[in-house]
Amino acid sequence: MHSRDRESTRRRLLDAAFVEFAAYGIAGARMERIARIARCSAGLAYNYYGGKDELFDAVQSEVAGAAAVEFDARDLPGYAGRLYDLQHRHPELVRLATWQQLERRGGVSQAGDVEAIRAAQELGLVSSRFSAEQVLRLVLAIASMWSGGTGSLDHGERRRAVEEAVRRLVEP
Structure with a gap:
């Protein structure tokens, strides 16, 4: 039962941190607010994650796994389209990624995706007008x-x- 309580607390902290970081970024997030939303003490939150940076990393790691969109450099x-659908369903993911870019140097590595695009360019499947x-x-x-608003087009049109x-961007 003890490990189940620990996992439940960890889950509540991650869920609360996701909402907090998406709304306020790393600098604006408050561990006390995250702990209150997670129904635990700030001290316990620090025991689990050490601090905001570690908690943000844990949220990013979890989001990356849960929000993975199949990447295919040949398509x-x-x-x-799949990425647009995900962001349409979960606009908070875009906010979290934006905070990552604004507040952290380097961001998430996408070297594998770049290499796949480069290989598709070498095969003549993707235009070489731009670098990979x-x-x-x-x-x-x-x-x-369209992550910040929908405009006049419906979801399918967007x-x-x-x-x-x-x-049109990638056609050879």
């Missing part, structure tokens, strides 16, 4: 361009626009 329009790194950044930007924009 970047499909990847962009630029292609990945542009695809990510296009997939998330998804089709994302896929078409990426298709």
Whole structure:
């Protein structure tokens, strides 16, 4: 029973931290607020994670696993569409990723994705007008361009626009 209580507390802390970090970023998040939402003491939160940075890393690690979108360098329009769908369902993921970029140097490594794009470029499947790194950044930007609001298009129209924009970007 003791380990179940520990896991329950850990889960509540991660859930509360996800909401807090998505709303306030790392600098604005408060361990006391996270602990209150998780229904535990701030001291216990520090015992579990050591501090905000470690807790943010734990949230990022969990989100990366739960929010994984199948990456396929040979089908970047499909990847962009799947990523758009995920961000449409969970806009807080975009906020968390934005805080990661704003407050941490380097961000999450996507070297494997860049290498896959580079290989697809060498095979002539993806345009070489832009470097592999630029292609990945542009695809990510296009997939998330409606994350802050919906505009006048419905979800299906936005998804089709994302896929078409990426298709035109990467076509050889």
